[in-house]
Every structure is written in C-alpha cells, then in structure tokens.
Amino acid sequence: MNLEAMKPGNELTHSELTDRIIGAAIRVHRELGPGFLEAIYEEALAVEFAASGIRFERQKPVGLFYREQHIGEHRLDFLVEKTVVLELKAISALEDIHFATVRSYLKACKLETGLLLNFAAANLTVKRVGRENYARNRATDFLS
Helix, strand or coil: CCCHHHCCCCCCCCHHHHHHHHHHHHHHHHHHCCCCCHHHHHHHHHHHHHHHCCCEEEEEEEEEEECCEEEEEEEEEEEECCCEEEEEECCCCCCHHHHHHHHHHHHHHCCCEEEEEECCCCCCEEEEEECCCCCCCCCCHHHC
8 A cells, every 4th residue: 555645744635625525526436436437436526626616627638748749648636725635546546656647737737636436335534635845836737
C-alpha cells in the first residue's frame, strides 16, 4: 500500500476543498454503490459537483513537455477549482502505479494536491496524494 500522504511533512494543502470533494464522492457512492464503470461515477460526480457549487473541468487535457518540446498530453478525470487533480477508479484494488500516475499529473500541472478515489469497494476508497518536491512558485498558465 502506498503511504505517500502519511509521511511526516507531507501534509496536503487545500484540505477544505478536498473535504468537499470527498463529501460529494461519498454521496455518489452511497447512492450508486459499487459495480458500475468508472465513466458512470464520473458522470454522477459531475452532477454532484454542480449541485454542490464545486467548480470543475472534466477530461482536462494537459500538455507534456520535454526540453520545451510538446511530447504528448495527459487527460485528467477532473481538475477541481484549478487546484486539485482528481483521479477516479472502479477497480478491485489500488496499486502503486495509480499513485505514480496521480503524481505525474500533479507534476505536469505544477500542482501539489491530488485525490485518488476508488468506487469499486463496498466503502469508497479515498487516498490523498501529494507531489514530491513541489515548487512553491507554481506556474498555472496551462489552466487559463
């Protein structure tokens, strides 16, 4: 199991917003339960975010660069309030690669806070993911 968010000194920012996101996800999970495809939870969560007044972008494309050359793009499940990356899963168990993926999204976005949600279990699985070595002078021009 990945313990990244539990390491001392890795407290995540935006806790009020992440709490609101988690609350919305819990409401979706309580209503639908486990067993649906990820796309169903994504759609339901978009409805719940809108009803809760949480600003979000779905399937947000984020360009990837190497030596200032565009080499591809990530597509985020959700970018919430331009500050939190949200990755959804509907799988039997989270693996280390899922945490690595969220951290790569955070790096590409120059953000520091992510959530990984797994809707497949009887209880919603919520993991907070922080970016290692986050630079406090983040650039957010990709979000414009």
